[in-house]
Amino acid sequence: MSEADANPILNPTIGWVLLLLFGAAWIGLGIYWGRRAKSFDGFMLAGRNVGMALGSATAMATWVTSNTVMLAPVFALEKGVWGMLAYSTASFGLLLFAPLSARIRQLIPKGYTSGDFMRLRYGKLAWVLFLLITVVYSLAWLVSMGTAGGKLLQTLSGIPYVNGMSMILFVCVVYTLFGGLYAVIGTDFIQSIIILIGVVLVGRLVLLKTDMAEVYQSMERHQPSLINALMPVALLSLFNNMFFGFGEVFHNNVWWSRAYAMRKDVAPKAFFVSGLLWFPIPIAAGFIALSASALGINVIDPNTVGPLVASSVLGKSGAILVFVVVFCSLASSIDSLLAATSDLLVEDVGRKMLGVGGSEDQLRTFSKLVICGLGMLTWILCAREMNLLEILFLSGPLVASAIWPVLGGLYWEKASSAGAVLAMITGSVVGLVAYYKLGWYTASLISAAVSMVVMLVFASFQRQAFDWETISKASN
Amino acid sequence: MHLPIPAFIVTLIVYGSLLGVSLGVIVLLRMFWKDWKKGELW
Amino acid sequence: MLRGTFLFLSFWLSANGIQSAAEPSQPRWVSPAESPFLADEGKCLLRWELPESENSSFTFQVEQADESNFSNARVRYEGPDSATYISGLPEGMHHYRVRLVSDDETGPWSESMEIKVEFVSRQLVIILLLLGSIVFVATVWAIWKGHCQYDGPPASNSNTGGRQ
Numbered sequence: 001m002s003e004a005d006a007n008p009i010l011n012p013t014i015g016w017v018l019l020l021l022f023g024a025a026w027i028g029l030g031i032y033w034g035r036r037a038k039s040f041d042g043f044m045l046a047g048r049n050v051g052m053a054l055g056s057a058t059a060m061a062t063w064v065t066s067n068t069v070m071l072a073p074v075f076a077l078e079k080g081v082w083g084m085l086a087y088s089t090a091s092f093g094l095l096l097f098a099p100l101s102a103r104i105r106q107l108i109p110k111g112y113t114s115g116d117f118m119r120l121r122y123g124k125l126a127w128v129l130f131l132l133i134t135v136v137y138s139l140a141w142l143v144s145m146g147t148a149g150g151k152l153l154q155t156l157s158g159i160p161y162v163n164g165m166s167m168i169l170f171v172c173v174v175y176t177l178f179g180g181l182y183a184v185i186g187t188d189f190i191q192s193i194i195i196l197i198g199v200v201l202v203g204r205l206v207l208l209k210t211d212m213a214e215v216y217q218s219m220e221r222h223q224p225s226l227i228n229a230l231m232p233v234a235l236l237s238l239f240n241n242m243f244f245g246f247g248e249v250f251h252n253n254v255w256w257s258r259a260y261a262m263r264k265d266v267a268p269k270a271f272f273v274s275g276l277l278w279f280p281i282p283i284a285a286g287f288i289a290l291s292a293s294a295l296g297i298n299v300i301d302p303n304t305v306g307p308l309v310a311s312s313v314l315g316k317s318g319a320i321l322v323f324v325v326v327f328c329s330l331a332s333s334i335d336s337l338l339a340a341t342s343d344l345l346v347e348d349v350g351r352k353m354l355g356v357g358g359s360e361d362q363l364r365t366f367s368k369l370v371i372c373g374l375g376m377l378t379w380i381l382c383a384r385e386m387n388l389l390e391i392l393f394l395s396g397p398l399v400a401s402a403i404w405p406v407l408g409g410l411y412w413e414k415a416s417s418a419g420a421v422l423a424m425i426t427g428s429v430v431g432l433v434a435y436y437k438l439g440w441y442t443a444s445l446i447s448a449a450v451s452m453v454v455m456l457v458f459a460s461f462q463r464q465a466f467d468w469e470t471i472s473k474a475s476n
Numbered sequence: 477m478h479l480p481i482p483a484f485i486v487t488l489i490v491y492g493s494l495l496g497v498s499l500g501v502i503v504l505l506r507m508f509w510k511d512w513k514k515g516e517l518w
Numbered sequence: 519m520l521r522g523t524f525l526f527l528s529f530w531l532s533a534n535g536i537q538s539a540a541e542p543s544q545p546r547w548v549s550p551a552e553s554p555f556l557a558d559e560g561k562c563l564l565r566w567e568l569p570e571s572e573n574s575s576f577t578f579q580v581e582q583a584d585e586s587n588f589s590n591a592r593v594r595y596e597g598p599d600s601a602t603y604i605s606g607l608p609e610g611m612h613h614y615r616v617r618l619v620s621d622d623e624t625g626p627w628s629e630s631m632e633i634k635v636e637f638v639s640r641q642l643v644i645i646l647l648l649l650g651s652i653v654f655v656a657t658v659w660a661i662w663k664g665h666c667q668y669d670g671p672p673a674s675n676s677n678t679g680g681r682q
Binding site for chain 1: 558559560561563592594595597599601602603605606607608637638640642643646647649650651652653654656657658660661662663664665667668
């Protein structure tokens with residue numbers, strides 16, 4: 001435990017009051033909006049009729065995770081200006097998913113999950129491999145958020161790690177359980193507004209205590225690499241983070257389920273707008289870490305530098321603000337991930353792989369059981385406190401290996417099953433080797449490159465063109 | 477090798493991001509208002 | 519005679535790692551575990567402790583220097599914490615030392631801790647940046663080309679599902 005942990009800024013009672021207040025609000029809203037979900041389609045995909053405002057907000061809020069609020073400052077602290085920009089490149093994934101979402105809706109208008117597409121496009125082996133990658137990644141994402149949430153509550157308010165983490169997971173599981181995707185999307189809008197206002201407020205208030213000239217001078221003197229345009233690790237993390245983001249968005253059912261949930265004409269526009277809205281957030285949330293040295297704040301645990309600076313500069317009000325922003329960003333992502341991953345497990349593993357069938361009510365009950373199980377599994381894994389960066393980046397090469405199989409599968413008639421399988425295997429393996437041998441900042445980039453070459457080679461040797469009609473016929 | 481990013485560019489990036497996030501709030505609320513009026517929220 | 523005994527006692531105490539009550543203790547490094555420590559990303563956590571646990575509150579002073587004789591030393595941290603996270607270090611060797619300070623007196627400096635910052639090779643950086651640029655351009659191009667080719671609904675798909 002660091003010194004920062006030993007002296008929380010907020011009283012644990014204030015922490016619990018905030019947790020219970022927001023927790024009750026999300027659960028209440030979840031139950032209220034959940035009443036709209038009359039069918040299985042409504043529960044899983046919010047009636048496939050979500051408009052521009054809620055669509056853009058849900059995509060943006062889901063992408064603002066606790067990692068954005070907690071890790072963007074870590075990137076700034078360790079990699080400086082390039083580090084902040086590197087984190088922001090994750091928004092390119094949303095921007096590029098805009099045209100992909102149009103193609104997804106065109107190919108499988110009645111689809112449910114990203115696994116559906118992989119199964120119909122590439123067959124069973126690629127589908128199983130894809131499910132393995134996406135389940136590992138989704139769990140890593142969920143666990144990293146639960147861990148970050150628990151750590152933050154402990155740092156800010158002294159609430160014991162396990163208690164805080166358990167409470168966050170409990171709230172998210174309950175309102176996702178009651179409201180399905182309606183609850184997720186509705187709460188995402190409110191959460192995204194709170195997150196954006198909170199980030200701007202914290203940034204602005206920090207700048208009132210110091211100015212950028214002072215911050216720059218301090219970096220020049222004590223941390224010159226943070227403003228070095230040629231800092232190797234920071235430059236490499238730029239591409240690495242970008243491909244990690246591409247992999248995350250292109251493959252994960254969180255985004256595919258949103259593409260299916262939005263109105264067809266809305267999906268591409270909403271993803272593009274959400275990408276634009278998301279781009280400045282990691283910079284606005286991260287730059288405060290650059291000012292730590294100028295403000296004379298001693299950082300001990302880099303993983304909590306953002307909250308530490310905010311609360312050191314702004315006192316109790318700053319700590320409350322950060323508490324609320326992080327709780328909202330946690331909730332907006334955990335709920336989406338719970339809903340989308342349980343959809344994937346119900347639809348792909350349950351219905352298609354194990355042949356679980358039944359009425360709509362039975363499927364909905366099955367879906368709720370899966371949400372509970374997933375929440376429980378996340379809780380067990382979160383109970384083992386783990387390093388945030390380690391968890392996040394270890395799954396990077398896995399998802400980056402799926403970029404080209406998804407892309408090729410959507411657009412190329414000559415993209416082959418063998419190519420997709422080998423691209424995912426070789427990309428993941430070589431990427432993981434690079435992670436340990438060269439450094440985490442190379443893993444996703446190398447994985448994406450290897451996967452791209454394999455897909456291209458196999459596509460160039462493929463004689464038979466894929467008939468797109470087979471997908472739409474099978475899905476109907 | 478050290479090539480410092482000029483101070484004004486760092487300042488521009490930081491203030492630009494704060495402005496961008498503020499605009500985001502306005503854009504989201506405006507879209508919400510338009511969808512709400514047309515009954516097209518969901 | 520008395521003075522001689524005192525000097526001998528002082529020598530014996532310090533030789534056995536025992537500080538006299540009046541003299542502040544000498545901190546020792548806990549992290550990094552070895553010196554010199556190789557920091558390939560220009561960051562590391564410096565952590566130190568006092569040989570014996572004392573209950574009073576301390577102020578530590580950490581100095582950083584480029585030269586091993588600390589001729590150009592500057593204070594990097596001063597405060598009660600027994601750790602500080604260093605980041606943004608440029609390539610080269612950096613030297614650190616820590617001591618206790620109070621209003622009345624200052625304790626002896628700890629042993630020097632060397633942090634060697636060595637980034638990944640420039641050759642590898644250039645290769646990976648080139649590779650990244652190629653894969654990025656290829657990804658955007660593939661999506662753009664595919665989007666242009668398949669933009670607009672196919673004739674067979676008019677059903678968008680749901681309530682639309």
